[in-house]
Amino acid sequence: MNVLVTGGAGYIGSHTSKLLKKAGYVPVAFDNLSNGWAEWVKFGPFAFGDIRDEEALSRALTGFKIEAVIHFAAKAYVEESTRLPEVYFDNNVNGTISLLKAMKRAGTKTLVFSSSCATYGNAQTPTIREDHPQAPTNPYGLSKLMCEQVISAAAPVLGLRYAMLRYFNVIGNDPEGEIFERHEPETHVLPNLVSSAMSGGSFCLFGTNHDTPDGTAVRDYVHVMDLGQAHIRAITELSARERLVSNVGTGAGTSVRELLAIVEKELALRVHVEEKPIRPGDPPRLVADDRYLRTWFDHTFKSAGQAVREIAATSRARA
Numbered sequence: 001m002n003v004l005v006t007g008g009a010g011y012i013g014s015h016t017s018k019l020l021k022k023a024g025y026v027p028v029a030f031d032n033l034s035n036g037w038a039e040w041v042k043f044g045p046f047a048f049g050d051i052r053d054e055e056a057l058s059r060a061l062t063g064f065k066i067e068a069v070i071h072f073a074a075k076a077y078v079e080e081s082t083r084l085p086e087v088y089f090d091n092n093v094n095g096t097i098s099l100l101k102a103m104k105r106a107g108t109k110t111l112v113f114s115s116s117c118a119t120y121g122n123a124q125t126p127t128i129r130e131d132h133p134q135a136p137t138n139p140y141g142l143s144k145l146m147c148e149q150v151i152s153a154a155a156p157v158l159g160l161r162y163a164m165l166r167y168f169n170v171i172g173n174d175p176e177g178e179i180f181e182r183h184e185p186e187t188h189v190l191p192n193l194v195s196s197a198m199s200g201g202s203f204c205l206f207g208t209n210h211d212t213p214d215g216t217a218v219r220d221y222v223h224v225m226d227l228g229q230a231h232i233r234a235i236t237e238l239s240a241r242e243r244l245v246s247n248v249g250t251g252a253g254t255s256v257r258e259l260l261a262i263v264e265k266e267l268a269l270r271v272h273v274e275e276k277p278i279r280p281g282d283p284p285r286l287v288a289d290d291r292y293l294r295t296w297f298d299h300t301f302k303s304a305g306q307a308v309r310e311i312a313a314t315s316r317a318r319a
Contacts, residue, residue, distance in 0.1 A: 001025050001026070001067045001068060001235075002025070002026045002028060002064050002065055002066050002067055003020055003025050003026065003027050003028065003066065003067070003068045003069070003070060003235070004028050004030055004047075004060060004061060004064070004066045004068075004069045004070070004108075005017050005020070005027050005028065005029050005030065005069075005070050005072065006030045006031070006051055006069065006070070006071045006072055006073035006095075006099065007030075007031055007035075007036065007051075007071075007072030007073035007074065007114075008027065008028070008029025008030060008031050008036070008040075008041060008046075008072070009029055009031035009033055009036025009037055009038060009040050009041050009046075010031065010035055010036040010037075010040070010072060010073075011170075011181050011182065011183070011224065012072055012114070012170060012224055012227060012228070013029065013031070013036070013070075013072040013073075014029075014036075014037075014040035014041070014043075014179045015173075015174055015179060015224045015225060015227075015228050016070060016072070016227075016228035016231050016232070017029060017041075017043040017044060018043050018174060018178065018179065018228075019225065019228040019229060019232060020043070020044075020228075020232060021043040021044060023232055025232070026044050026045075026064075027043050027044040028044055028045045028046075028047055028060065028064045028066065029041045029043075029044065029045070029046050029047065030047045030048075030049055030051075030056075030057065030060050030073070031046070031048070031049075031073065032048065032049060032050045032051070033048070035075075035183070037182060040179050040182075042178075042179075045064060047059070047060035047063075047064070050095075051073040051074075051091065051095030051096075051098065051099065052090070052091065052094050052095045052098050053098065054098040054101050054102050055102075057098060057099055057102035057103075058102040058105050058106060061102055061103065061105075061106035061108050062105075062106045066106065066108050067108065067110065068108070068110035068111070068112070068235050068238075069099065069103065069108060069110065069111050069112070070112045070114070070231050070235075071096065071099060071111060071112065071113050071114055072114045073095060074091065074092045074095070074114070074143075074144075075087065075088050075091045075092060075140070075143075076116075076140060077140065077187060078118065078138050078140050078141070078279070078281050078282065079187075079279045079280060079281070079282075080140075081138050081139040081140035081143070081281070082138055082139060082280045082281050085139035088139045088140055088143045089139065089142075089143050089146070092140075092143035092144065092146075092147060093143055093146045093147055093150065096113075096147040096150055096151065097150060099111075100150070100151070100154050100158065100160075103158065103160070104158050109158075109159055109160055109161055110160075110161050110162075110235065110238050111151065111160055111161070111162045111163070112162070112163045112165065112231050112234045112235060112238070113147065113148070113151055113162060113163065113164045113165070114165060114167070114231075115144050115147070115148055115164045115165060115166045115167070116140070116141060116144045116166055116167065117166050117167065117168045117169075117220070117247070117249070117286045117288065118136055118137075118138065118140055118141030118144060118286075119134045119136055119141050119142075119144050119145040119148065119166060120132050120133070120134055120135070120136075120141075120166075120286070121133075121134070121135035121136045121137045121141065121283065122135070122137060122283045122284070123283065123284075123285050123286060123287070125289075126285075126287065127251060127287045127288060127289040127290075128247065128286065128287065128288055128289055129247075129289040129291075129292070130166070130245055130246060130247055130289075130292055137281050137282075137283055138280070138281030138282075139281075140281075141281075148164050151164065155242075155243070161238040161241070161242050161243070162238070162242075162243060162244070163234040163235075163237065163238055163243075163244035163245070163246070164244070164245045164246075165230060165231065165234060165246055165247075165248050166245075166246070166247050166248070167222055167227055167230075167247070167248035167249065168219060168220035168221070168222050168247070168248070168249040168250075168286060168287070168288050169189075169219040169220060169221050169222065169286070170221075170222055170223075170224050170227055171188075171190045171221045171222070171223060171224065171304065171307045172190075172223040172224045172225065172302065172306070172307035172310055172311070173224070173307070173310045173311055173314050174224075174225065174310075175225070175310050177310075177313065177314050177317055180311070180314045181224070181311070189256060189259065190221070190259065190263075190304075190307060190308070190311065191311055192204075193259065193260060193263045193271060194263055194267070194308060194311045194312055194315060195315065196271050196272065197263050197264065197267050197269040197270070197271045198267065198269065198312065198315055198316075200272070201272070202272045202273070202274045203260070203271050203272065203273050203274065204274050204276050205256055205257075205260075205273050205274065205275050205276060206276045206277070206278060206279045206282065207256075207276070207277065207278035207279065207282060207284075208275050209278070210278065210284035210285075211284050211285075212255060212284050212285055213255070214255050214257045214258070215257075216255045216256035216257045217255065217256055217282060217283075217284055217285070218253040218254065218255045218284065218285040218286070218287060219253065219254060219255075219256075219285075219286055219287070220249040220250055220251070220252065220253055220254075220286060220287040220288045221250070221254055221259070221304050221307070222248060222249055222250060222301065223301060223302035223306070223307055225302065226248075226299060226301045226302055227248055229297075229299060230248045230293075230297050230299070233296070233297050233299075234246075237296055244296070246292055246293050246296065246297075247288040247289065247290060247292065247293055248288070248293060248297075249287065249288025249290055249293070250288065250290060250301045251287070251288055251289065251290035251291075252287065253285060253286075253287035254304060259304060260273070262304050262305055262308060263308050265305075266305050266308040266309055266312070267308065267312055
């Protein structure tokens with residue numbers, strides 16, 4: 001099966017493409033390289049294009065005889081979205097609409113959408129079930145919720161089978177080191193923690209007065225390879241059902257201070273911390289209720305410690 005991976009040159013898209021190839025699929029990366037890397041497209045063909053470009057999408061879908069789409073392409077920085085909301089709505093929502101139009105033209109009937117726990121907003125319960133109210137606290141989360149709504153409304157008309165995977169905080173690298181997390185600038189907490197520990201530089205800890213046990217934000221950290229496997233499993237699930245809406249998380253929360261302690265323990269290094277104010281739109285706690293996930297994705301998730309060791313190994317190999 002040929003699978004179009006929008007955002008296939010990015011962090012999650014490239015890792016998922018590697019897993020798709022291993023599973024016998026042909027991943028076709030669709031990316032404009034605004035946040036991706038051409039050298040990460042090494043597991044299948046590359047179709048260059050912007051997610052808002054219906055014609056480019058249509059050419060890719062028909063030219064590569066695509067049977068399913070995994071839709072990662074999006075702008076995905078919470079803080080940036082509070083400063084540039086119009087950019088996020090244009091890229092994420094209009095891009096999804098363009099993709100649906102192109103899929104209609106091409107007759108492609110299977111879509112796995114990369115949604116987000118950011119659609120829930122502030123958690124009203126210790127862990128978040130799929131039926132938790134969706135009240136995003138930032139434009140990024142709102143854009144993902146709007147995409148969900150567009151897909152849900154269009155699917156019956158288009159005859160579309162779809163999955164919407166609301167995943168939590170993604171960490172880790174390809175354990176073989178072939179690809180790895182790479183953003184410029186890097187805003188994600190774990191690579192910045194590891195980098196600070198290994199370089200002796202400062203780590204900026206945003207928010208020490210959250211309403212959490214130690215005052216720092218609590219998140220459910222999901223390894224990127226586990227997340228990629230969930231997307232592949234969702235394609236299989238859609239052969240037997242028309243709709244799948246699910247969290248992808250471990251069901252366990254880790255605070256930033258706890259993550260810092262894991263990094264220091266695994267690397268036997270100290271991290272110099274600079275405390276900063278809470279970033280706009282940053283909820284105090286986001287942890288998945290994973291009970292429904294485990295009904296269709298029977299999987300053992302990697303630990304944060306494993307992710308730390310993999311990131312450190314990749315960093316040393318690149319040094």
